Amino acid sequence: MLWELFLTFAKIGVMTFGGGMAMLPILEREIVQNKKWATEEELVDYFAIGQCTPGIIAVNTATFIGQKKKGVLGGIAATLGVVFPSLIIITVLAGLITNFAHLAWVQNAFAGIQVCVCVLILNAVLKLLKKSVVDKRTAVIFALVLLGSMLLSVSPVWFVLLSALSGIVLKALEGREAK
């Protein structure tokens, strides 16, 4: 199992182009659909926690899923897996070609990949919306955070803390009304 965690996350690492968000469509396919190690809801939760805890989101998510499957060692195995391809690829590239990023074909290929990753993340977001926006109130939270995060220069930590708090408050008010 530890080996499987390492291998699966190494595979995910190779297929990630960009930041932790770019990992989302790949995680959805490999972890939710293929391996069934986590549900869509859990994936959103991990991303939420990953954005307000220290470190890189990709690592945070890998640790979470690994921990869930096989405890502390599982968390470590998954994380080592996700960083492994970077170690190999970057050291080889850095040793061989010094101006890799300036090669014309690399720039062109990456410009194409960038468009694709955006579309894939958009698809993933639409899928997550079905799981996270379950009523009018959650729709309002989604819209406010989306706009707020695009227009304001505020750390995501605040959005995460405020939305968790509003979840608790909204549910408490709902409970009071029901009585």
Place this chain on the structure above:
Amino acid sequence: MTLYLRLYWEFFKTGLFAIGGGMATLPFLKDIGATTGWFTQTDLMNMLAVSESTPGPVGINMATYVGYTVAGVPGAIIATIGEVTPSIVVILIVAAMLAKFRDSKVVADAFYGLRPASTGLIGAACAGVLLQVIAGITSASAGESLLMKFSWDGAINWRGIVLALALLFFTRCVKKTKDLHPIVFIGISAVIGVVFRFAGV
């Protein structure tokens, strides 16, 4: 030996204080370069360009690259392990706490509010990159101001728009291609990028 220890410590601090993903590590890396003299700002920008255009999460690629620049292969390994150590520890603690309070109503209610927010944050990150890639609109935080500053370089990337629409169509509407692995679309887009000179070079 002291170099390796210093390297581990610098990246441990980066991993501990950078909150919000790989890009959040950038100011800390700048600071490392400035205080240690291991690399210049120009070096760092070059490393960022490579990290963004190679497989692997950007944050990890950056740590590996900076570590390699400072102290070769052992440096790459030490810097990366240093950067992920705080994450692993914090997440293992959070995961243990979540498991303990899984049935608590407060935790469930918090996640009720968190899930749409998390989706919103991912959506905003996606929209930001899309605007930049396709319409040439960049946003950046402007000093002390709370509002983001938007700027437009006047270039609309028509080839990008066509590719994005085509990808949307094939990933959402066509039954045969809808369930293809995401990496297939990434590979095809890379080829299209090279053939049609997407970066204009």
